[in-house]
Amino acid sequence: MIAIIDYKAGNLTSVARAVNHLGFACVVTHDIPAIRRSQRIIFPGVGAAGAAMSSLKQLGLDEVLAEQTAAGKPILGICIGSQVIMHHSEENDTRCLGLVAGRVAAFPVGLRDENGRSLKIPHMGWNRIRIRSEHFFLSGIRPEDEFYFVHSYYPVPDDPAAVLATSEYGLSFASVIGRGHLVATQFHLEKSGRPGLRMLKNFCTWNPSSPE
Numbered sequence: 001m002i003a004i005i006d007y008k009a010g011n012l013t014s015v016a017r018a019v020n021h022l023g024f025a026c027v028v029t030h031d032i033p034a035i036r037r038s039q040r041i042i043f044p045g046v047g048a049a050g051a052a053m054s055s056l057k058q059l060g061l062d063e064v065l066a067e068q069t070a071a072g073k074p075i076l077g078i079c080i081g082s083q084v085i086m087h088h089s090e091e092n093d094t095r096c097l098g099l100v101a102g103r104v105a106a107f108p109v110g111l112r113d114e115n116g117r118s119l120k121i122p123h124m125g126w127n128r129i130r131i132r133s134e135h136f137f138l139s140g141i142r143p144e145d146e147f148y149f150v151h152s153y154y155p156v157p158d159d160p161a162a163v164l165a166t167s168e169y170g171l172s173f174a175s176v177i178g179r180g181h182l183v184a185t186q187f188h189l190e191k192s193g194r195p196g197l198r199m200l201k202n203f204c205t206w207n208p209s210s211p212e
Contacts, residue, residue: 009045
């Protein structure tokens with residue numbers, strides 16, 4: 001069973017639907033014993049870092065996520081879930097979970113593309129990723145595949161080796177993170193068509209204890 005963490009951050013039904021479509025059992029829950037019993041955890045969400053962390057703390061989910069990380073359970077963060085795994089976010093000046101060393105930065109004002117055209121914030125729409133490090137989670141992903149983004153902030157891991165893939169939006173930013181048994185995407189896997197489903201399936205079948 002896969003536990004999809006419910007911490008009032010929205011977008012959970014579409015993630016559960018995608019997991020079920022792939023043939024895997026899941027439950028949307030904030031019940032701590034159920035999360036502990038699960039075989040793996042998906043940590044999705046939309047919204048602001050401050051509100052996300054407030055909900056996680058109120059429900060005791062910050063502690064159980066730290067506990068399950070220490071236990072070595074496979075965990076997938078999606079969108080805001082790829083940000084609050086860091087130590088600190090510039091959004092709401094928020095202290096986050098600290099599961100991966102690093103910070104969350106805001107896209108600066110005045111971003112321009114390679115042709116000098118002004119870019120809007122938030123970064124919203126389809127974009128490609130550039131794989132920086134081979135990983136089972138990225139198996140079958142092609143250079144031309146595109147993924148759906150909606151965000152004004154992005155994760156900055158302290159260790160460059162934690163960056164599995166980057167994307168370009170006026171600057172290069174980490175769009176896929178991996179550290180041990182934890183992986184995370186800044187984009188929405190569940191809204192990214194076949195490439196997103198492929199990556200989600202990879203997570204659902206991934207054994208972090210096996211050699212890559």
